Amino acid sequence: MKNFRIACLPGDGIGLEVMSAAQDVLQTAAEIHGGVVFDFTNFPWGSDYYVENGLMMPEDGIRQLKEFDTVFLGAVGNPKLVPDHISLWGMLIKIRRELELSLNVRPARVLRGIDSPLHSPNDFNFIVVRENSEGEYSEAGGVIHNGPDEIAVQNGIFTRKATERAIRYAFKLAKKRGSKVTSATKSNGIVHSMPFWDRIFNEVAAEYPDVETRSVHIDALSAFLVTKPETFDVIVASNLFGDILTDLGGAIMGSIGIAPSANLNPEGKYPSMFEPVHGSAPDIAGQGKANPLGQVWTASMMLDHLGLPELGAAILEACEEVTGEGIKTPDIGGTSSTEEVTAAICSALRKKA
Ligand code: ATP
Ligand code: MG
Secondary structure (H helix, E strand, C coil), rough: CEEEEEEEEEEHHHHHHHHHHHHHHHHHHHHHHCCCEEEEEEECCCHHHHHCCCCCCCCCHHHHCCCCCEEEEEECCCCCCHHHHHHHHHHHHHHHCCCCCCEEEEEEEECCCCCCCCCCCCCEEEEEEECCCCCCCCCEEEEEEECCCCCCCCCCEEEHHHHHHHHHHHHHHHHHHHCCEEECCCCCCCCHHHHHHHHHHHHHHCCCCEEEEEEHHHHHHHHHHHHHHHHEEEHHHHHEHHHHHHHHHHHHHCCHHHHHCEEEEECCCCCECCCCCCCCCEEEEEEEECCCCCCCCCHHHHHHHCCCCCHHHHHHHHHHHHHHCCCCCCCHHHCHHHHHHHHHHHHHHHHHH
């Protein structure tokens, strides 16, 4: 029997509801597998914790998380209790930085029974690998000149190490998926960092002669994701470009409530963290309407990462069976509750056993 220790941070709002749903699905997956145990430890960190303790998570919280195989997060933020910048920096960004989660990976594809806002979308299925630690989101720069001719300078920092790490990961993923890598660039407008990015992309590409590659400017790439998303497989992008493309990917899938993501520590030095793309959705919290698919799909990515890809795939197939039958929450046009969707996914999984 293989035991996986999973640190669960349900967080705030619908985070609690979708975390409970995903844990039910994971327990059912463990039952049908028979050879694994998912050992969940729930940490009550987040906005309520802040109200009591003045911090989003304990001082030694990161040390505690490092003991686990993986971290599974719901959603953090309750603007009625804690200003957004405190909940973001006091927990999410802290975890991403201190566990050195330098890659953000987000798949986007059409699930059976869910309408994309695109007119007759073809069956797209791509995955964005975003460099998550540097690039355009650096603190270097400032307002360098005051007065009526004020000037602000923002430096992008691109290191070979982080750039190559993201690009290499994208190629490894492409080999697994058996297809191609597209690099998001803008070397015609951004004349230092993007040619550097292109150069490293071409170097790594040379090591993978059987993977098809292309570089596409970010503006055109954004348009292509709307007009022909089915032509993409793995897309690798810098921090800013990846941020924009991953939200676009979520949008064309039909609802933010279904989009999954992984924050990876690529060297495996610390645990990676898995969290859905959506936030705590205070507007629908506590009403039983939250779509659990984003958290459940995220759980499926987590199993892939833990070396259980068949079990992860079985979970996603169960989700598609359920959406295909029209058992859906209101955000994707259904009338079912979080619990009804979750129970249907569990029973679809049991049928596979
Ligand atoms: P954050 O800043 O944490 O990203 P946000 O307020 O920007 O949070 P969300 O919390 O994701 O964004 O909510 C955006 C909208 O999407 C809300 O109307 C919310 O109800 C809806 N939404 C988000 N997640 C879900 C979900 N799982 N199921 C149904 N609706 C959702
Ligand atoms: Mg937001």
